[in-house]
Amino acid sequence: MRKSLICTMALTFVLVAAACGSSSPKATPKVPAKPTTTKVATTTTTVPTVPGVGPIRLVSETGVTPVELHRAEMLIATTMVALKRFATPAQAYAAGYRSIGDAVTGDEHYVNWSYANDGHILDPKRPESVVYEVRNGKQAAVAAMYALPLGSSFADVPDVGGALTQWHVHRDLCLTDDPQQRLVVGVTSQGGACAPGTTKAGDTPMLHVWTIPNVCGPFAALEGIGAGQVPAGQTRNCDTTNASVP
Numbered sequence: 001m002r003k004s005l006i007c008t009m010a011l012t013f014v015l016v017a018a019a020c021g022s023s024s025p026k027a028t029p030k031v032p033a034k035p036t037t038t039k040v041a042t043t044t045t046t047v048p049t050v051p052g053v054g055p056i057r058l059v060s061e062t063g064v065t066p067v068e069l070h071r072a073e074m075l076i077a078t079t080m081v082a083l084k085r086f087a088t089p090a091q092a093y094a095a096g097y098r099s100i101g102d103a104v105t106g107d108e109h110y111v112n113w114s115y116a117n118d119g120h121i122l123d124p125k126r127p128e129s130v131v132y133e134v135r136n137g138k139q140a141a142v143a144a145m146y147a148l149p150l151g152s153s154f155a156d157v158p159d160v161g162g163a164l165t166q167w168h169v170h171r172d173l174c175l176t177d178d179p180q181q182r183l184v185v186g187v188t189s190q191g192g193a194c195a196p197g198t199t200k201a202g203d204t205p206m207l208h209v210w211t212i213p214n215v216c217g218p219f220a221a222l223e224g225i226g227a228g229q230v231p232a233g234q235t236r237n238c239d240t241t242n243a244s245v246p
Helices: 009-015 066-086 089-094
Strands: 036-039 046-050 108-111 129-135 138-147 173-176 184-187 198-200 206-210
Touching: 046 066, 066 089, 066 138, 066 206, 089 108, 089 129
Parallel strands: none
Antiparallel strands: 036 046, 108 129, 129 138, 138 206, 173 184, 173 198
C-alpha cells in the first residue's frame, strides 16, 4: 500500500481538465522488447516472462477466471518492460511528463497531460503517469498509473484481472490550473470545494501497476487521505497473497 496524499494524485491527472501538451521537447526513447511467454505444461495459457526478472505469476482468488488472471499477469509484464524508458525523472520529463508535486508522500507522480484524452487505454508505452520512489539514494520508476479518458466513470472500466485489478477515483484532490504543470495543493471533503485557481479531481477511474513488490499487491492504490475512492459497495483491495509479485 502506499502513502497517500496523492495516491491518487496519480489520479491527479485524472482529474484534470483537458489534456495539455507539454512545453518541453518530447524524447522518443527506444522501447524495450516485449516480454516473452512460457507455456505451462497442463494448460494452453502462457506465462509472461520479463527478461532479467523471470516469469510473472499471480495467485488467483475466488471469482477470478484464468483469462482474467493471464491478462493481469500480462499487464504487469508489459508495464515492467515499457517502464524502463522512464527509469529516471529526467527521462520522463524529456517525454513530456511533469511532477504533480507529491514527492513528500514518498511516491511522486509524473503525469503526461497530453495523454489524458489520447484514445490509448492501458497502453504501457503511453502510461498517463509514472510513479517514482527514492531507492538506494535516488529516484527510480516503480509503477505506472493508467487512467481512462476524462469524463469516464466506473461503468466504463474494462475488465483486466477481475477482483485483482481494482480501479479508483479521486474526488477530493485539488490541483492548480496551470496548463503546463498541474500541482496537488490540497485535499477537501468529497462534497467540498477547492480554492479559487484550483480544480477538484473528478471521477475518472485509475489503476496503479507496481513493478516492485508491494505489501498490498501489484495493483494496489495508494493509501491515506489522498488515496482515492473505490466503487460503491467495494472495500479497498489489499492483495497480500501477491505482495511479492513481481
